[in-house]
Amino acid sequence: MPETITVRVGGKSLDVPVGASVAVAALIAGIPCRTSVTNQPRTPLCGMGICFECRMVINGQPHLRSCQVLCEPGMEIFPDE
Numbered sequence: 001m002p003e004t005i006t007v008r009v010g011g012k013s014l015d016v017p018v019g020a021s022v023a024v025a026a027l028i029a030g031i032p033c034r035t036s037v038t039n040q041p042r043t044p045l046c047g048m049g050i051c052f053e054c055r056m057v058i059n060g061q062p063h064l065r066s067c068q069v070l071c072e073p074g075m076e077i078f079p080d081e
C-alpha cells in the first residue's frame with residue numbers, strides 16, 4: 001500500500017500522506033480553503049468540523065467541512081470562492 005496518494009489542489013498535482021484530509025492538502029499546497037466576504041484568504045481553524053472555515057470545492061461539488069473529508073487518489077480540490 002502506498003504511503004502517499006496524488007491529488008490535484010488548485011490545479012497542481014500534490015502527493016499527500018494516506019489519511020490526510022482535504023483541508024490538510026490545502027495547507028500543504030499553501031492555498032486558502034476559501035475567500036471571505038471581504039476577499040481575505042481563510043484557512044482551517046478547528047480541524048474538527050465546527051468552524052466551517054474550511055469550505056472547499058471537491059470534484060466540482062461544494063463541501064462545507066473539508067477537514068472531515070479524506071483525500072482520495074485523483075481528487076480535484078479548489079478553494080471555495
Ligand code: FES
Pocket residue numbers: 023043044045046047048049050051052053054065066067068
Ligand atoms: S477546520 Fe473547522 S470545520 Fe473544518
